[in-house]
Amino acid sequence: xxxxxxxxxxxxxxxxxxxxxxxxxxxxxxxxxxxxxxxxxxxxxxxxxxxxxxxxxxxxxxxxxxxxxxxxxxxxxxxxxxxxxxxxxxxxxxxxxxxxxxxxxxxxxxxxxxxxxxxxxxxxxxxxxxxxxxxxxxxxxxxxxxxxxxxxxxxxxxxxxxxxxxxxxxxxxxxxxxxxxxxxxxxxxxxxxxxxxxxxxxxxxxxxxxxxxxxxxxxxxxxxxxxxxxxxxxxxxxxxxxxxxxxxxxxx
Numbered sequence: 087x088x089x090x091x092x093x094x095x096x097x098x099x100x101x102x103x104x105x106x107x108x109x110x111x112x113x114x115x116x117x118x119x120x121x122x123x124x125x126x127x128x129x130x131x132x133x134x135x136x137x138x139x140x141x142x143x144x145x146x147x148x149x150x151x152x153x154x155x156x157x158x159x160x161x162x163x164x165x166x167x168x169x170x171x172x173x174x175x176x177x178x179x180x181x182x183x184x185x186x187x188x189x190x191x192x193x194x195x196x197x198x199x200x201x202x203x204x205x206x207x208x209x210x211x212x213x214x215x216x217x218x219x220x221x222x223x224x225x226x227x228x229x230x231x232x233x234x235x236x237x238x239x240x241x242x243x244x245x246x247x248x249x250x251x252x253x254x255x256x257x258x259x260x261x262x263x264x265x266x267x268x269x270x271x272x273x274x275x276x277x278x279x280x281x282x283x284x285x286x287x288x289x290x291x292x293x294x295x296x297x298x299x300x301x302x303x304x305x306x307x308x309x310x311x312x313x314x315x316x317x318x319x320x321x322x323x324x325x326x327x328x329x330x331x332x333x334x335x336x337x338x
Contacts, residue, residue, distance in 0.1 A: 231305070232306065264293070266330075
């Protein structure tokens with residue numbers, strides 16, 4: 087859809103100054119571990135992260151298995167060998183959800199509810215390593231696939247880029263102001279919505295144009311896969327055709 091100037095750390099705009107607690111990785115290509123409840127999901131998340139982010143990063147998948155002991159070992163292995171840990175799901179306190187219990191035991195974690203949709207649940211903290219005075223950052227993303235992707239874009243990706251040595255003004259996706267080509271539906275609920283949209287540049291009018299990429303439910307993967315941008319819909323009524331909307335570009 088094209089490039090545009092980036093803002094500084096979008097996470098700060100949502101009142102969560104995560105970047106203050108993320109430091110540059112050791113002098114090698116950063117290593118990030120992904121912990122997911124199934125082998126298939128762990129591998130899928132890693133594939134998506136490799137496509138979305140800095141190719142210099144090393145992304146490793148790890149299936150922790152069920153049970154407190156298995157997930158404790160998985161997280162300790164991550165702390166020993168990686169610069170960052172990304173978890174997806176496992177924090178709902180079900181019968182087999184031990185990620186929250188384990189991280190609370192071995193780390194200094196914050197469990198939050200962010201006023202956005204999708205991706206309301208978020209966790210962030212650090213787990214100390216004997217040879218690392220700063221600790222290993224842990225990004226806890228929701229288990230829902232679309233929520234996990236949006237949460238990664240807003241909170242996790244900027245942190246990983248900072249660890250990779252990117253400048254403060256190069257942590258976030260480029261943003262533009264686009265004109266809605268169709269209604270981007272929402273209703274007032276106290277949250278900022280991030281709609282999955284398709285965005286294009288119209289040379290004839292020198293404007294960006296945005297339209298929905300499909301069904302906007304947090305379980306609709308087709309729209310997420312088709313989207314090349316996220317439209318930021320402020321709390322309020324539906325964005326009508328012709329209205330201007332801030333858009334975060336996911337692809338060049």
